[in-house]
Amino acid sequence: MSAPSRRTFVNAAVILGVGLFALGGVSSIPPLRKAEREAVKKLALSFDPAESAFGGEGSQDKPWRRWKAKPAVVPEAPRFLTVDDDPEGWFSTSPPSPVDFAILFSRLKGAGHTKIGSAYLMAWEQNDPLALVALRKQLDRFDSAVLGLPLARGASAEPVPAPFLRLSLDIGEAEGDVSALPQVNRLAVPNAELGGERSQAGFTLLENETDAGDGRQHLLARWGNRIIFSLPLATEIASLGIDPEEIRVISGAEIRLGAGGPVIPIDEFGRTLPAAEISAVDIPATKIISDENPVPPSVDPLILRDARTEIPERERAWSNALGGLVQALRSAPRYENSTVLPRPEPVTELALISLLAFFGAWATALRGVFWRPIVTVMVAAFGAELVWLLAGQWNLWLPPFAVLAPAAVTLLLGFIPERKAAVIPAVTVPSPAPQAPEQVHASPVPMVPEPVSVPRIDPPEAGPVRVRLRVTASGLEVAKPEVEILPEPVPEEPVASSPPVPSSDSPAPSAPAQKAMKKPGRASSKKKRR
Numbered sequence: 001m002s003a004p005s006r007r008t009f010v011n012a013a014v015i016l017g018v019g020l021f022a023l024g025g026v027s028s029i030p031p032l033r034k035a036e037r038e039a040v041k042k043l044a045l046s047f048d049p050a051e052s053a054f055g056g057e058g059s060q061d062k063p064w065r066r067w068k069a070k071p072a073v074v075p076e077a078p079r080f081l082t083v084d085d086d087p088e089g090w091f092s093t094s095p096p097s098p099v100d101f102a103i104l105f106s107r108l109k110g111a112g113h114t115k116i117g118s119a120y121l122m123a124w125e126q127n128d129p130l131a132l133v134a135l136r137k138q139l140d141r142f143d144s145a146v147l148g149l150p151l152a153r154g155a156s157a158e159p160v161p162a163p164f165l166r167l168s169l170d171i172g173e174a175e176g177d178v179s180a181l182p183q184v185n186r187l188a189v190p191n192a193e194l195g196g197e198r199s200q201a202g203f204t205l206l207e208n209e210t211d212a213g214d215g216r217q218h219l220l221a222r223w224g225n226r227i228i229f230s231l232p233l234a235t236e237i238a239s240l241g242i243d244p245e246e247i248r249v250i251s252g253a254e255i256r257l258g259a260g261g262p263v264i265p266i267d268e269f270g271r272t273l274p275a276a277e278i279s280a281v282d283i284p285a286t287k288i289i290s291d292e293n294p295v296p297p298s299v300d301p302l303i304l305r306d307a308r309t310e311i312p313e314r315e316r317a318w319s320n321a322l323g324g325l326v327q328a329l330r331s332a333p334r335y336e337n338s339t340v341l342p343r344p345e346p347v348t349e350l351a352l353i354s355l356l357a358f359f360g361a362w363a364t365a366l367r368g369v370f371w372r373p374i375v376t377v378m379v380a381a382f383g384a385e386l387v388w389l390l391a392g393q394w395n396l397w398l399p400p401f402a403v404l405a406p407a408a409v410t411l412l413l414g415f416i417p418e419r420k421a422a423v424i425p426a427v428t429v430p431s432p433a434p435q436a437p438e439q440v441h442a443s444p445v446p447m448v449p450e451p452v453s454v455p456r457i458d459p460p461e462a463g464p465v466r467v468r469l470r471v472t473a474s475g476l477e478v479a480k481p482e483v484e485i486l487p488e489p490v491p492e493e494p495v496a497s498s499p500p501v502p503s504s505d506s507p508a509p510s511a512p513a514q515k516a517m518k519k520p521g522r523a524s525s526k527k528k529r530r
Contacts, residue, residue: 011413012361019353019406026401027059039400040064040341047392053263053335055250058399063342067335070260075330076300078323079281081108081288082307083120090286095308098124098131098193105138107288108295108302114143115301117235119204119322121150122193136196144238144301146200148231150188151221152207157185160223163194163201167234168226169244176251180268182209182221184228202234205318212271217318217325219255220270232303232325233264239301262332274324275331282307300330341397344390353402356383360410376414383407 026032041054044066051069056062083096091100101122108116122135139145147163160168171178188207195201203221219230227249229237237247240261248256252268266272285304287294295302303326305319343349356379363379366372383403390396 008361008365011364012357014413015360015406015409016354016357018409019357019402022405023349023353023399023402026399027057032401033057036399036401037064040397043388043391043400044341053333055338060343060346063340064397065338065340067338070334070336072333073331075327076298077279077281078326079283079295079298079300079302080323081285081295081302081304082282083285083304084307085309086286088286090289098127098135102131102134102138104285104288105135109138109141111293111295112297113302114297115239116142117146117148117231117301117303119148119231119303119305119319121148121189121204121306123189123191125191132193135193140196140198144200145195145198146202146231146235146238147193147195148204149192149201150205150207151184151203152186152188153184154186157224158187160226161187161194161201163199164223164228165226167200167202167237167244168228169247169249171222171225171227173245174227174249174251176253177268178222178227178251181227181251181270182206182218184208184221184223200234200238202229202231204231205315216267216271216273217321218269218271219264219266220249232322232329235301235303236329259337260334262329262334264329264332272328274321275327276324278324278327280323342395344396344398349398349402352386352398353406356403356406360406363410364413372414376411380407380411
């Protein structure tokens with residue numbers, strides 16, 4: 001291997017960047033997190049093939065978790081107590097009155113039943129208050145009594161009724177986005193019976209929701225800041241004795257009924273798929289009155305449902321699908337306590353990713369055409385083996401993408417050939433023969449005289465100033481200014497004075513001046529004569 005080149009450093013930066021992104025960014029992106037969960041699931045099942053469920057986000061705070069499934073329990077066929085048209089007239093009225101239902105529930109309690117659910121809508125326009133009191137007292141005798149009521153969404157919201165509040169979940173306890181769940185705010189039927197002080201409730205039909213045609217049934221809905229459950233789900237929760245705070249709702253994934261309870265898959269709308277080909281056991285409600293012991297008690301709750309011919313078609317379809325939905329809830333898988341799949345310490349993860357990036361950059365820098373692909377394949381295999389060893393030997397679950405992604409990038413970069421620098425052949429160019437320098441005749445440039453500024457000289461009072469201009473080849477020049485001083489005026493009376501002594505520097509006087517200087521007396525006499 002030669003000295004590290006620019007490509008070596010670039011490859012190291014790319015491999016390290018991909019590794020760091022996969023280490024910290026995969027757990028925050030839902031599609032990548034889901035794919036990584038599948039990779040962790042396959043890796044864990046390779047060590048222990050027991051059927052399991054996996055959860056968590058794969059981060060340091062929320063690591064992966066594994067729930068091993070308990071042995072499957074084959075539930076009994078669902079049993080329903082059907083209220084029909086009563087052609088023989090066993091009830092006092094048709095449909096049955098509050099007194100009839102009070103007697104019916106009293107006979108069931110006497111037969112040993114402790115858990116019931118009612119998908120039959122008990123609502124009367126005119127009723128006897130004493131009969132309603134008797135009905136509510138009989139309902140409170142059961143360990144769990146869940147009533148089914150249809151719900152709707154209207155312009156004016158109503159407070160959540162007490163039976164729904166007793167078996168509901170705060171919306172803040174749900175995990176994920178619950179905005180797609182159906183919204184309700186009132187009872188769809190006025191004068192509906194809400195049961196006694198211990199009665200609980202679940203919804204049957206949601207009038208504002210249309211059937212999607214895929215056979216799925218709603219299990220969850222929103223009423224204000226509460227999440228309420230459907231009648232089959234609420235009956236199972238009450239039968240298992242689970243506190244609502246122990247219920248874990250993961251929107252778009254599952255509903256966990258307690259730590260070791262069933263896990264029910266749901267979609268983002270809170271729906272699940274009923275079981276197919278279910279043979280439910282229907283027992284006419286009139287036999288409770290006519291026979292001594294027609295319905296022996298069971299572990300599972302007994303549910304009443306409406307089988308009259310006069311009910312609307314939509315209610316009939318929901319009542320017919322009730323058996324498959326109950327069977328799907330009771331046969332849902334159950335799991336043991338979760339096992340944490342911890343991640344290594346952050347410093348350890350960074351050290352492993354940096355080590356992998358170093359070896360990857362070294363492998364891609366090899367010059368040999370034969371060795372470079374082989375070494376890059378070995379580095380990629382080392383990354384996969386590292387994940388397998390940490391998980392299998394030390395139970396340290398390094399994020400698979402954090403190692404496999406840099407290994408894949410190393411493998412890709414190892415098969416990319418290195419660009420060779422282009423070699424430019426040397427070309428000998430003959431030098432030109434020396435030539436005599438050409439004489440360049442400069443063209444005459446017209447001379448433009450520059451503006452001349454004449455200095456201002458304040459002349460003395462004795463005389464004017466004379467300035468001489470001289471024209472030269474370069475323009476106008478100003479000669480030295482000459483000041484001509486006028487002689488002072490001669491006084492009227494002569495003043496005797498000695499003749500001036502000429503200095504050596506002054507010029508010699510002219511001849512007439514000398515004569516005047518020699519004859520001063522004559523000049524003055526003539527003047528007097530005048």
